[in-house]
Amino acid sequence: MKVALFGAGRIGKVHAASIKTDPRSELVAVTDVVTDAAQALADEHGIVSRPAGDILADTSIDAILIASSTNTHADLIEAGVKAGKAIFCEKPIDLDLERALKVRQIARHHDKPMMMGFNRRFDPNFAALKAALDAGEIGKGELLTVTSYDPAPPPASYIKVSGGLYRDMMIHDFDMCAFLFGMPKTVTAHGSCLVDPAIGAAGDIDTAVVVLTYADGRLATIRNSRRAPYGYDQRVEVLGSQGALAVRNEVENSVEKSTAGGVVSSKPVYFFLERYMRAFAIEWAGFVGSCLDGTPVPASIQDGVNALALAEAANRSLAEGRPVEVTAGMTGG
Amino acid sequence: MKVALFGAGRIGKVHAASIKTDPRSELVAVTDVVTDAAQALADEHGIVSRPAGDILADTSIDAILIASSTNTHADLIEAGVKAGKAIFCEKPIDLDLERALKVRQIARHHDKPMMMGFNRRFDPNFAALKAALDAGEIGKGELLTVTSYDPAPPPASYIKVSGGLYRDMMIHDFDMCAFLFGMPKTVTAHGSCLVDPAIGAAGDIDTAVVVLTYADGRLATIRNSRRAPYGYDQRVEVLGSQGALAVRNEVENSVEKSTAGGVVSSKPVYFFLERYMRAFAIEWAGFVGSCLDGTPVPASIQDGVNALALAEAANRSLAEGRPVEVTAGMTGG
Amino acid sequence: MKVALFGAGRIGKVHAASIKTDPRSELVAVTDVVTDAAQALADEHGIVSRPAGDILADTSIDAILIASSTNTHADLIEAGVKAGKAIFCEKPIDLDLERALKVRQIARHHDKPMMMGFNRRFDPNFAALKAALDAGEIGKGELLTVTSYDPAPPPASYIKVSGGLYRDMMIHDFDMCAFLFGMPKTVTAHGSCLVDPAIGAAGDIDTAVVVLTYADGRLATIRNSRRAPYGYDQRVEVLGSQGALAVRNEVENSVEKSTAGGVVSSKPVYFFLERYMRAFAIEWAGFVGSCLDGTPVPASIQDGVNALALAEAANRSLAEGRPVEVTAGMTGG
Amino acid sequence: MKVALFGAGRIGKVHAASIKTDPRSELVAVTDVVTDAAQALADEHGIVSRPAGDILADTSIDAILIASSTNTHADLIEAGVKAGKAIFCEKPIDLDLERALKVRQIARHHDKPMMMGFNRRFDPNFAALKAALDAGEIGKGELLTVTSYDPAPPPASYIKVSGGLYRDMMIHDFDMCAFLFGMPKTVTAHGSCLVDPAIGAAGDIDTAVVVLTYADGRLATIRNSRRAPYGYDQRVEVLGSQGALAVRNEVENSVEKSTAGGVVSSKPVYFFLERYMRAFAIEWAGFVGSCLDGTPVPASIQDGVNALALAEAANRSLAEGRPVEVTAGMTGG
DSSP states (O other), rough: OEEEEEESSSSHHHHHHHHHHHHTOOOEEEEOOOHHHHHHHHHHHOOOOOOOOOOOOTTTTOOOESSSGGHHHHHHHHHHHHOEEEEEEOOOSSSSSSHHHHHHHHHTTTTSSSEOOGGGGGHHHHHHHHHHHTTBBBEEEEEEEEEEESSSOOOOHHHHHTOOOOOOOOOOOHHHHHHHOOSSSSEEEEEEEEEEEHHTTTTTTTEEEEEETTTTEEEEEEEEEETTTTTTTEEEEEEEEEEEEEOOOOOOOEEEEEETTTEEEOBBBBHHHHHHHHHHHHHHHHHHHHHHHHHOOOOOHHHHHHHHHHHHHHHHHHHSOEEOOOOOOGGOO | EEEEEEEEEEHHHHHHHHHHHHTTOOEEEEOOOOHHHHHHHHHHHTTTOOOHHHHHOTTTTTTTOOOOOOOHHHHHHHHHHHHHHHEEEEEESSHHHHHHHHHHHHHHTOOSSSEEEEEGHHHHHHHHHHHHHHHTTEEEEEEEEEEEESSSSSOHHHHHHHHHHHHTTTTHHHHHHHEEEEEOOEEEEEEEEESHHHHHTTOOEEEEEEEOTTSSEEEEEEEEEEEOOTTTTTEEEEEETTEEEEEEOOBSEEEEETTTTTTOOOOSSSSHHHHHHHHHHHHHHHHHHHHHHHHOOSHHHHHHHHHHHHHHHHHHHHHHSSSOOOOOOGGGG | EEEEEOSSHHHHHHHHHHHHHHTTTTEEEESSSSSSHHHHHHHHHHHOOOOOHHHHTTTTTTTEEEEEEHHHHHHHHHHHHTTTTEEEESOSSSSSSHHHHHHHHHHOOSSSOEEEOOOGGGGGHHHHHHHHHHHHBTTTTEEEEEEESSSOOOOHHHHHTOOHHHHHTTTHHHHHHHHHHHSEEEEEEEEEOOOOHHHHHHOOOEEEOOOOOOOTTTTEEEEEEEETSSOOOEEEEEEETTEEEOOOBBBOOOOOEEETTTTEEEBOOHHHHHHHHHHHHHHHHHHHHHHHHHHOSSSSSHHHHHHHHHHHHHHHHHHHHHHOOOGGGGGOO | EEEEEEOOSSHHHHHHHHHHHTTOOEEEEEEEEEEEEEHHHHHEEEEEEEEOHHHHHOTOOOOEEEOOOOHHHHHHHHHHHHHTTTTESOOSSOOOOHHHHHHHHHHTOOOOOEEEEEEGGSHHHHHHHHHHHHHTTTEEEEEEEEEEESSSSSOOHHHHHHOOOOHTTEEEEEEHHHHHOOOEEEEEEEEESSSHHHHHHHOOOOOOEEEOOTTTTOEEEEEEEEEOTSSSEEEEEEEEEEEEEEEEBSSSSSSSETTTTTTEEOOSSSSHHHHHHHHHHHHHHHHHHHHHOOOOHHHHHHHHHHHHHHHHHHHHHHHHHSSSOOOOOGGTT
């Protein structure tokens, strides 16, 4: 299976490496508007850097992996559909929910796999938690808490084009809630700027708590912060009718030091590359599997729409200071 | 220091035992409307069972400990003030905030210690967390999460007179938030009946998430459930600008068993008697210290009003489906 | 059940407190060659300080608790037997194995309970481990490791009268091995003076590893140090044919602090008073139970002889640089 | 740097994968007496399978990696030296200490890197422990314990050619002791057959405790079992004058499940491939670094001799039932 990569930035490099971990797929080309970046990545992998149009026109290429900047995702998905490629796209589909719904409409009749890059679903820890939950090991899930703290805030320049915390950062956590509990009925958002005043000046928040309520009474809470001085804090807890499940952080090493000052163990691994390295590879294998076997993709474009709709609801909730209902219209239902 | 106990039920017995742990105080009498219960407790401790009026009139008695049913608290505090006794009262002051504010008004000019039984403040774990937070060990606190799950729900008959989850159960967690972060600006409540339909039939919820926002942008989340099949789940987490603090559960024992089935360690201790046994003793020592040294009580009647005001706001928020502001009027400020 | 205490030193005070935790027993008298110490303890507990002879002659006293200095234990046990008292004696019976065997001979025909104070058997953690082991939860035990590090070494003056590390400190661990695995076939001892040269100058060691081999091939290892800067380190591990059991340390509190410097949790509780407080009370309840119900004592004088025999074998092994067999003669078998 | 691999069995495959993780090295050929195995591995990696002699004669090949059966190691090292190759050899040099000493003599004047595959030195956990120990973070090391339990015993057929537990399995732990504490003065070995009677019938043990004493009084204990039903148990503890360091096991995932039955967390990863996957890659990078930069190899042929000498001493100690001195002659000193 021949693959071309759109985007040679940080996340593009991650995916280039992931593609190599699966012997069933082969990275054959890369493109980027920053041609130097594309060329450097091409050289590193012994492949060619080509214009986007050429790649789409090349019928020997089976799949495209979209890891370019967010504002290009929707156009590239549409172009990929037109070109008949299998498509793997990094989250989000678009910052605009209306646009995302249109893309979904177009992709609906695509007869090739179209998958969204919600990498956390493939983290072995979260996957094990979901498996245990689905197997009924703690009865019926009732209270879900998703915690996601970045180690350090991005620069304000990034914040300005990010679409805001809910669409840029919490979107992963919205997807985690949807992954584990399905779609909620209401979204109530709270948020502040506590970490970096420049983030507030850019019109965004850096600290947030969002509560989701479900039609059957279940509740979910998401906690986000742009700064956890001890590293990337990525945890999930579910309380169920017969027990609880929790994913703790993965840590740098297993050394424990005991002195008069206390018992010191290792910090969580620093950031998403360290924490989700394995998840990216498993995610890619899932996409390749869908391409080769025709099995449904493990994270669909509808999942991408759903997470975006929750982010949109959170934005409205924060702006209006009230719970916001998640309607069928918001998710194209 | 001679002490009389009002109430010979479950919590009364706990306090009778606590009084004995401090050599500076002596339990001399007990009273209860269920005279048999009072007599049994009196016999067990080698003291006398007397009518409430006699106790209040007995000038040799320095302090009264109110552990009777909630609906008697306000009257007994007022009677205790009139009788010139030092007063220790179990939470809450009353289920009605207006009544509590009146009691506070009366107690304001009392020249003897008047303390509320917020036992969790005295748990060595939470106390150590607060000390570290106040010492700036994690910088400025930003995100607080208080988790409190009971092992099993009470009978519906109890629910009916309890005042509801927010005033009966979460009041401890409201106090914990006030203890660690002070009084919030808004309260947003969510809640469902998932554990026992009889609780819902009694007009109450058994599963709840409440978010508090603070004027300076800090956020706090409280999670409650009436059922945690693995035992009493009592945790607190604070994310700060320079780190995080967490209180984990105390467990039954430190044995770890590793087999092909996994690594099994001990459950959290079962319920509040096991978990807060030490806290009750430390709490009592704090009251005795205030009585003997004139130092301020570590949990005042204002703290009791504050927690009740937050519960009241939560009730309103849940009923009206919107965030509720905590006003100065609500706390008698 | 009326009890008299012999010895008003540190361990005597611990036992005086333990006696009070069991309502079935009552401390009525104390004696000590340091009469001031006896009087102080008597005053604290509202009892009388009396000469040892008077106590032994007083037929209203049912039991004696021997917590005086080691060199008085054997004589007092013999006197207690003669006086027809139930006897609880702190470890060891005597520093001399021959003497201990004679005491055992005399006590053999005593018709009252005679119990040795091996407090660790009653620690809820070790007791839970033994229960799981005996229940076959990890199959058959194969490899046992007992770890016991004191937080700080005693003064050299104490070392001189202590009987040496094996008889003074490791005797508890020998008993733990006997408690869990029974009596071994050989003892091989290693030891050094690494902590305090004054201990070496006093002819003793402060760091030791002893290996016990069992007739059926099982192996046990004991690790001792007189110094663990992080607190009292008291652990046990058993590897069995179907799994493993481990007792971890009990810690000061459950607070965990995460900062850029690492994740810091609490140290083990400082020393034996903190760690074994509960064990002392449970131990005493066991003795009272034997006195009242006639059930066998949970730690017999034979257990005291056994532990001493292992210490004696360790001393010989260290001196001669070779494994030493544990013979029937050494344990009076 | 072009590399040829000797041995296409289990450990050969591990090394073939490791070689690929370092872009500075390239696997170009493989050889094995089982030519089908060699061809299969060659096919998998797109390289050639060649006779050993051809590889040694090929001057374009810079380094050989010896992962063939133990009885070929010594001859291949000598052949590699003669052919002027850099040499990486799996442990042990040979089962016979005399033979190993001769190989070391020959390798002494080799001007290319010659490294032994003591993979555990490169495990990030053990490496972090050593770094902390060497940095004096716990003062001076005093008591070392190395625990190594395999998940399940090998077949008796393997046992027969293995050289016995001390040379086959504990050799890694002897190296760990030497790595952390240096070479000891005495070795005292204990061992039994508890896991599988077929192992005993083959003249070997499957459960062992060995104590090492050091000239300066430090002590080390090694615990081995061929069976830990919960997975590969690989831990190290050091007690030092100012604290302690411990490496805990790495676990399968970070999920924790709490139910009425207890709190269950994940088992240790199953065996050495899972646990030491990263270590093999880091080890190989260390060898490549030595080849390219001329820095000393991080595990030398002397280290290989030293570990073998300790295994030899353990065999003698077990046979003779006494401590055995480690002499300069044994390590070619």
